[in-house]
Amino acid sequence: MATPASVIAAAAAPPTPGRPSIIGPASGPEPPFPLRMEGRVISGFGRGSKELGIPTANLPVDASATPWISDFKSGVYFGWASLQLPASPATPSTTTNNGFTVYPMVMSIGYNPFYRNTVRSAEVHVLHSFAADFYGAPMRLLIAGFIREEKDYAGLEALIADINFDCEVARASVARPAWTPRELFSGSSSNSSSSSADPSKDGQEGGTLDGAWLLRPWSEKAQETTAPATGGDGTA
Secondary structure (H helix, E strand, O other): OOHHHHHHOOOOOOOOOOOOOOOOOOOOOOOOOEEEEEOOEEEOOOOOOOOOOOOOOOOOOOOOOOOHHOOOOOOOEEEEEEEOOOOOOOOOOOOOOOOOOEEEEEEEEOOHHHHOOOOOEEEEEOOOOOOOOOOOOEEEEEEEEEEEEEEOOOOOHHHHHHHHHHHHHHHHHHHHHHOOOOHHHHHHOOOOOOOOHHHHHHHOOOOOOOHHHHOOOOOOOOOOOOOOOOOOOOOO
């Protein structure tokens, strides 16, 4: 697929001045984080790849399943996503933790003022290259922190530049041990003795964040309905 001209132009555009390159203290997420969200991936507005060069996997914004989201500030967040994808020669599975693999992610929750959306959406950009779409796949999010508020932009290039910087901020922020699920390295999930390690983590210091919830068995009847957890089983 050809790269959109707006994406090429955005490569030379700077992000909004004065933005921090890393979020939160080295000691790990601070209340109310981390937060949990889960569901099956749904289709979005169809512009992530086409216009922005940044594919997204959307989840329903459902207050009955995710009570905290109704009063939560719109904006850009970061953390971890776990996906249950079928293995194939093009996208082999790297884990047997109930079929889930964990990846860093950045996401927006809100209306996206640039596009004048009238419906609130949760759009997740998983920081990994996939060979195919995965609509309908089970996805869990461990939302570790807040990057910035959503804003309008004078042009598409400025929007893309800020999104690309969001991705850099997310990668840098979750790379620290207290922000990284220990299950990525130890495979210490209560459901499996094998690792869900991302190959890109080779050589990185092991994490201490509890990510067991990301890897537990999927149940359509057990969608997460709690506010932020305070420890133990995880907490996006």
